[in-house]
Amino acid sequence: MKLAIMQPYLFPYIGYFSLINYTDHFVFFDTPQYIKKGWINRNRILGSGGKDIYFIVPVEKVPRETAIKDVPIFNGIDWKEKWKGQLSIYKKRAPYYKDVVNLIDDVFAVECKYVSELAIASIVSSCQYLGIDFKYDVYSQMNLPTIEVNAPDEWALQITKKMGYDVYVNPPGGKSFFDPKKYQDSNIELQFLAPDIKAYNQRNNGFIPGLSIIDIMMFCSPKEISDMMDSFILESTN
Numbered sequence: 001m002k003l004a005i006m007q008p009y010l011f012p013y014i015g016y017f018s019l020i021n022y023t024d025h026f027v028f029f030d031t032p033q034y035i036k037k038g039w040i041n042r043n044r045i046l047g048s049g050g051k052d053i054y055f056i057v058p059v060e061k062v063p064r065e066t067a068i069k070d071v072p073i074f075n076g077i078d079w080k081e082k083w084k085g086q087l088s089i090y091k092k093r094a095p096y097y098k099d100v101v102n103l104i105d106d107v108f109a110v111e112c113k114y115v116s117e118l119a120i121a122s123i124v125s126s127c128q129y130l131g132i133d134f135k136y137d138v139y140s141q142m143n144l145p146t147i148e149v150n151a152p153d154e155w156a157l158q159i160t161k162k163m164g165y166d167v168y169v170n171p172p173g174g175k176s177f178f179d180p181k182k183y184q185d186s187n188i189e190l191q192f193l194a195p196d197i198k199a200y201n202q203r204n205n206g207f208i209p210g211l212s213i214i215d216i217m218m219f220c221s222p223k224e225i226s227d228m229m230d231s232f233i234l235e236s237t238n
Helices: 014-022 079-090 097-108 115-130 154-163 172-177 180-185 213-219 222-229
Strands: 002-006 025-028 042-046 052-056 136-138 167-170 189-195 232-236
Touching: 002 014, 002 154, 014 115, 014 189, 014 213, 014 222, 014 232, 025 115, 025 154, 042 079, 042 213, 052 079, 079 097, 097 115, 097 213, 115 213, 115 222, 154 167, 154 180, 167 172, 172 189, 180 189, 213 222
Parallel strands: 002 025, 002 167, 025 136, 167 189
Antiparallel strands: 042 052, 189 232
């Protein structure tokens, strides 16, 4: 049985969903320190002039050591209306514009005090739209036995062991942090999943890869996206 563990990102790119779709259980790791200008509260969509732009959920100022789960959304500005304005570029060019805007409206309707809650809601709703059978937990709510680690890769190792899974799957970007021997010694297979991102028609001059899942959902049907999610390169260290 395969487990993946990731920080909750806001409407992440398709590789995140490939990981969810491939594994049997997913854990939102919401206790690490919040990093500004990461993917927790922002992502990229198509902008004007053939370029990409960021959509952002503003957050309150918090101390540097604040955990992801404890970062409140800042509602002093109408960021939801700004988002809708940014999405207007898709209105005349994207065949699934109405469906995706309705999905985003449903996410906005969820009462979220913290940005991690909104990020998780964006992923759960996107999975429902895409027909992904999504079994997940939020780490801070799991009440697992105390975990002690001596290196960054041991979080995933210990969580996988305590949950009773025998395969841990990670994106390739974190490969350098992992010591495969630790996993082998614990009889856990360590895999790295690299999405093979295919170009799709963005009705744009050229193709901009790696945008938010919002962009793909605007232009592609759930069936087309399902096929894209199944296109990846898998590496096992065992």
